[in-house]
Amino acid sequence: MKISLNWLADYVELPADSDELARKLTMAGLEVEGIERLGEGLDGVVVGHILESKQHPNAEKLSVTKVDAGKLGQLQIVCGAKNYKVGDKVPLATLGTKLPGGLKIEKAKLRGEESFGMLCSEKELGLAEEASGLLILDPSLVPGTPIAEALHLKDVVFEVNVTPNRSDCLSHLGIAREVAALTGKALKLPHVSIKESGKPASQLVKVKLEEPERCPRYAARVLEGVKLGPSPMWMQSRLRAVGIRAISNAVDVTNYVLMECGQPLHAFDLDLVAEQTIVVRKAKAAEKMTTLDGKERELSAEDLVIADAKAPSALAGVMGGATSEVSAQTRRILLESAYFAPGNIRRTARRHALHSESSHRFERGVDPEGVLFAQDRAAKLLAELCQATVAPGRVDACPKPAARRTFTLRFERVGQVLGTPVEKSKVAAVLTGLGFQLELSGETAKVTVPSWRGDVEGEADCVEEVARTLGFGSIPAALPRGVAHVAAEPMSRLLDGRLRGALSAAGFDEVVNYSFVGAKDLEVLTPGVKPIAVKNPLSLDQAVMCTTRLAGLLQNVKRSLNRQVADVRLYELGRIYLPQKEKGAKTPADEQRMLTGVMVGSRTPQQWGQPAQAVDFFDLKGALEQVLEASGIKGAQFVPARSAILHPRSAAELKVGEVSLGTMGELHPKVAQALDMPRGVYVFELRCEALEQVAQLVPASKGVPRFPAVLRDIALILDDQVAAAAVEAEIRSAGGGLVEEALLFDQYRGQNIPAGKKSLAYAIRYRAADRTLTDEETLQAQGRIVARLGEKFGAELRAQ
DSSP states (O other): EEEEHHTTTTTTTOOOOHHHHHHHHHHHTTTEEEEEEEEETOEEEEEEEEEEEEEEEOOTTTTTEEEEGGGGGGEEEEOOOOOTTOOOOEEETEEEEOTTTTTTTOOOETTTTTSSEEEEEEETTTOSOSSOOOOOOOTTOOTBBBHHHHOOOOOEEEEEOOOOTTTGGSSHHHHHHHHHHHHHOOOOOOOOOOOBSSSOHHHOOOOSSSSTOOOSSSEEEEEEEEOOOOOOHHHHHHHHTTTTOOOOOHHHHHHHHHHHOOOEEEEEEEESSSGGEEEEEEOOOTOOOBBSSSSSOOOOTEEEEOOOOSEEEEETTTBBTTOOOOOOOOOOEEEEEEEOHHHHHHHHHTTTTTTOHHHHHTTOOOTTSHHHHHHHHHHHHHHHHSOOEESSOOOEEEEOOOOEEEEEEEEEHHHHHTTTTOHHHHHHHHHTTTTEEEEEETEEEEEOTTTTTTTTHHHHHHHHHHHHHOOOGGGGGOOOOOOOOOOOHHHHHHHHHHHHHHHHHHTTTOOOSSSOHHHHHHHHHHHTTTOOOSSSSSSGGGGGOOTTTTHHHHHHHHOOOOOOOOEEEEEEEEEEEEEEEEETOOSEEEEEEEEEEEEEEESSBBTTTTTTOBBBBHHHHHHHHHHHHHTTTTEEEEOOOOOTTTTTTTTTEEEEEEEEEEEEEEOHHHHOOOOOOOOEEEEEEEEEEHHHHOOOOOOOOOOSSSSSOEEEEEEEEEEESSOOOOOOHHHHHHHHTTEEEEEEEEEEESTTSSSTTEEEEEEEEESSSSSSOHHHHHHHHHHHHHHHHHHHOOOOEEOO
């Protein structure tokens, strides 16, 4: 939002230092992001009066002019423009002037004719991006007058970042109200008395309000005898300062009042409004209209339109229509001022990708009681600048006027929240200065919120108003008071840190994807599970809630592979959203937090010493073992599993006792093909809730063993289908509490091993906690183990 200090000074006395004013506004929550000082670089440009113009003797496209420059006398200027005539007043850049674009004006000789300056266009003065000729000035200006003074260009403009909740500050009056409260100066509102004559407005126009919920108020005024033309220079300069191009006096008035009061207005050519009837209604499905930007738009049944008796005339709160646009032929104007429900305007503007100054304010909420004030202000200006006659009264359709919000403020509570006492009189002065009405009653006050402060809902908001107006720097610094100890960090957060550290050490990078994915990907990855649809998706690729985080991770991998990044290791900590199994559940989705990862590419970076090797099941298993170790999880087993998305040869379930932690393995070739992925992609999915259940984040030391260990090896021949983890479990069980460790150090298939069999060799460490084991005890334990394995798995000792 651009704010002109020249304009702002009409309503409140400003501090002499503009930088100090910017600091105060910023500290009060209205951040001044930039300060522009207009008129700089134009010190040598004055009003010139063209006295004479003749064709250049040596150039067809040039003219030689004689220009009255006031105190500088008459100067000869060679000019290439053709849009002027003798007697016009134009900007003259005198010798030594450096224009905003960097051009320095020096004495020159053009095709043999001397030139002692330059006649300027708006572009050369930095007032417009394009120009077709010289800027023709007001003929009443005195030659030699500095151009910055003549065009009211000397100004300071603030670029204020107005937060969405402070729509009341999207105007000069709104900012002036804040300045008055911050500086203690009086606020001066513009005078809006109007001289009315002729037929009453109620006889000239009719208003039908069919959507009072979406448009609680619609007011119409009529002006006759309108004479269109350029607006005065003071108005043009103010609009130009805030970034609005001057068009005509009628249109400029509506824009001026918009930037002054924050209330969008629209002017219709009343003679182009069918039957002089305004209908505020919903658009019909597939109904079309052409907006002022020249685009034909197909409307939705959810759009609100301002129509006449035949067709739409404006897209309500967003942009007017071309059918009733004010033009040079306009003689009667219907001036609209209305209040529209913010949510509907926001959806309409987004639906049509049409953001305007009007929609920007309506979708944040304008002052419902400011509708009539702004309309009268515009009518007064139109009467003055367009020599129009204002019809008596107005048509004001307002079935249910909005009531102001009220609540009780406890003065003691202000000091409790801010941590420092604030005098009751000071609190009352601040709130009154901001427009709040207070009815004092002892240590409380009944607060009536002004109509323009839709963001203030209760006592806490009033405390905030006091704090920001008095200045947060006025609150003394103090150490916080509270409990003497800090609560322990939740286990879930501690575990997350361990998981991230372990996977990072294993070469994985963390990603954060959207929870919205495409339905087609989920059909492949979670067949049989119906995902929860998003009501208003951004695109088809984000139409449903994810039932597995693999959908996003695999898209990350695909994107990397398409960009020749072949080695990818990624993981994500996030939620999945499953449909509720029970009807009447309190939440729409069964949310489960998952640790999901994917691995593809080479095992190690490419080097000259050995050929590249692709990652396999055991690389992924090793990474997960690091995760288990970091989480303090003991006794985990990788057992064969069946999964619709994993290759049968490598699908495994990770379990601790009866607790299932999740699954891992190679992506099934058919799934990889459906997702346009290569083979050799390994994935895992672990449930965070299950990990928390079995994790031991605080390590327990067993101390240094007092008695020595006995080491024995054992080599067994077993069926190929027997899992090594199951063999290890039986070794520990049959050892009678003496087996401290059973480590698989060799697996062999081949010569001297029957088909369908394999050899597993274990290094077993025996140890007793209360004595030194004898050879006999060790041999007995070894014998029990061999017997148990033979009975359980049909295992045979392998000959050495």
